[in-house]
Amino acid sequence: MSVQKPSLPKGTRDFGPVQMARRNYILNTIKETFSLFGFQQIETPAMENLSTLTGKYGDEGDQLLFKILNSGDFLKNVEPSDLEKGTSAMLPKVSEKGLRYDLTVPFARYVVMNRNDITFPFKRYQIQPVWRADRPQRGRYREFYQCDADVVGTDSLVCELEILLMIKRVFSKLGITDYSIKINNRKILTGLSEVIGEKGREGELCVAIDKLDKIGWEKVQEELNQRGFGERSIELLSPIITLKADNHKKLDFLKGFLSSSETGLKGLQEIQEVIQLLETFGETQDHVDFDVVLARGLTYYTGAIFEVKVHNVSIGSVSGGGRYDNLTGVFGLEGVSGVGFSFGVDRIYDVMEELGLFPEQHADQTKVLITYFDKSGFDYGLRILNRLRQAGIASELYPDEAKIKKQFTYADKKQIPYVLILGDNEIKEKNVSLKNLISGEQEVLSVEEMISRVC
RNA sequence: GUGGUUGUAGCUCAGCUGGUUAGAGCGCUGGUUUGUGGCACCAGAGGUCGCCGGUUCGAACCCGGUCUCCCACCCCA
Numbered sequence: 001m002s003v004q005k006p007s008l009p010k011g012t013r014d015f016g017p018v019q020m021a022r023r024n025y026i027l028n029t030i031k032e033t034f035s036l037f038g039f040q041q042i043e044t045p046a047m048e049n050l051s052t053l054t055g056k057y058g059d060e061g062d063q064l065l066f067k068i069l070n071s072g073d074f075l076k077n078v079e080p081s082d083l084e085k086g087t088s089a090m091l092p093k094v095s096e097k098g099l100r101y102d103l104t105v106p107f108a109r110y111v112v113m114n115r116n117d118i119t120f121p122f123k124r125y126q127i128q129p130v131w132r133a134d135r136p137q138r139g140r141y142r143e144f145y146q147c148d149a150d151v152v153g154t155d156s157l158v159c160e161l162e163i164l165l166m167i168k169r170v171f172s173k174l175g176i177t178d179y180s181i182k183i184n185n186r187k188i189l190t191g192l193s194e195v196i197g198e199k200g201r202e203g204e205l206c207v208a209i210d211k212l213d214k215i216g217w218e219k220v221q222e223e224l225n226q227r228g229f230g231e232r233s234i235e236l237l238s239p240i241i242t243l244k245a246d247n248h249k250k251l252d253f254l255k256g257f258l259s260s261s262e263t264g265l266k267g268l269q270e271i272q273e274v275i276q277l278l279e280t281f282g283e284t285q286d287h288v289d290f291d292v293v294l295a296r297g298l299t300y301y302t303g304a305i306f307e308v309k310v311h312n313v314s315i316g317s318v319s320g321g322g323r324y325d326n327l328t329g330v331f332g333l334e335g336v337s338g339v340g341f342s343f344g345v346d347r348i349y350d351v352m353e354e355l356g357l358f359p360e361q362h363a364d365q366t367k368v369l370i371t372y373f374d375k376s377g378f379d380y381g382l383r384i385l386n387r388l389r390q391a392g393i394a395s396e397l398y399p400d401e402a403k404i405k406k407q408f409t410y411a412d413k414k415q416i417p418y419v420l421i422l423g424d425n426e427i428k429e430k431n432v433s434l435k436n437l438i439s440g441e442q443e444v445l446s447v448e449e450m451i452s453r454v455c
Numbered sequence: 456g457u458g459g460u461u462g463u464a465g466c467u468c469a470g471c472u473g474g475u476u477a478g479a480g481c482g483c484u485g486g487u488u489u490g491u492g493g494c495a496c497c498a499g500a501g502g503u504c505g506c507c508g509g510u511u512c513g514a515a516c517c518c519g520g521u522c523u524c525c526c527a528c529c530c531c532a
Contacts, residue, residue: 010523060530063456137526146532317532344532373490408492423490437492
């Protein structure tokens with residue numbers, strides 16, 4: 001009988017009481033915000049048919065999917081010759097389900113399957129774990145929660161505005177002040193590639209440009225060079241890279257720069273309108289940063305793209321999203337435009353921890369512990385416990401007959417502020433001794449007095 | 456997937472060029488106080504030195520493999 005050492009799969013975590021209290025604090029702030037903006041919650045299964053998931057995230061994404069082995073004899077459809085055909089040929093024969101990789105694709109599936117019951121525009125939010133077979137590191141987990149809010153069935157830029165507003169509200173509530181919401185538009189990137197004479201290569205352009213913050217302009221030039229971008233194209237890009245100005249000045253500059261690209265100008269106009277809406281709504285542009293070189297990997301974004309970065313922390317982006325014109329197309333429903341974004345709770349948690357932003361005392365707290373010496377104290381305590389709970393006071397009775405010292409230590413460890421001591425005197429006089437463990441004061445009170453004291 | 460790094464008590468870590476019974480702090484249990492926590496003092500429990508193999512008279516220490524952790528790249532929340 002060997003005892004095995006327990007362990008957790010790579011990249012997964014347990015959450016203890018303190019962590020849960022803090023996570024719930026973040027989650028509740030987000031939920032409350034979504035709901036205030038008129039979003040409705042849905043949930044979808046942890047697992048989806050593999051065919052729903054594959055091909056939606058690019059080749060790399062497919063590799064990062066967790067696949068679920070078929071139940072029963074998963075080799076029953078496999079011929080010896082299949083083995084030689086390689087992994088991708090084998091996979092559909094042994095696995096038909098996978099864990100969801102994000103919440104957007106399951107949502108698209110949901111919309112298509114429920115199209116007749118949904119009233120468009122449909123504003124939904126969804127808070128559930130997703131799984132990625134990534135290699136874990138700081139701020140990167142294999143199981144983590146996403147908090148998505150999406151609107152489908154409208155092109156209105158009010159949706160983009162609301163995303164900005166929700167991000168600002170959540171961060172303000174959580175006490176995160178030093179951050180920026182980077183906003184850009186895919187059409188601007190398309191325009192950019194047209195203007196520099198590399199039409200249709202905005203994807204590659206984005207991948208390279210995206211590293212600007214990390215590796216600098218010099219290295220980005222090298223990478224563009226390696227990817228076969230012409231000297232002249234890179235040179236033309238230069239004024240964009242070095243562009244440092246406020247949002248309005250950037251817009252003005254780009255109107256000239258992108259004047260030959262119809263698509264680019266359209267993107268510019270969209271950004272401008274969003275900023276305009278922000279002003280009309282009566283909100284400042286604080287934290288909102290039009291970033292011409294912001295590029296996001298996901299292939300399906302077609303309009304606005306967002307990313308939120310908290311400054312002075314070692315965590316990547318804590319939120320991101322954008323507009324997609326035809327997300328449901330692959331599932332047979334054309335012409336449904338949507339825009340959405342996602343908060344990464346786990347990363348927000350890490351950020352708040354790093355910045356020391358969690359309020360004290362955020363574990364779920366018992367307010368009163370009832371201690372006693374013997375069976376009669378236990379019985380008396382049980383009745384008082386009932387009274388306390390009816391008064392809505394989080395309270396507990398020490399479950400075992402133990403030395404009073406041990407019961408006190410328990411209260412101390414759990415940071416319970418009040419202790420009731422029930423001995424023969426208290427039982428006889430029908431009162432209680434109430435000790436405040438923070439101040440150390442102790443007094444004898446009637447049950448009613450005690451309840452009003454600890455309320 | 457590529458490269459690098461780490462692993463010793465519940466936790467954070469010491470442990471000399473390989474040399475007897477592997478240490479500290481914190482935590483834990485008990486006591487000083489059988490009606491009182493935190494603080495102090497005293498005592499005690501707790502380790503297959505990640506795992507497997509090799510070198511050696513002798514390995515926590517050297518070598519190989521493996522797993523794990525963390526970091527960078529890729530990509531992302």
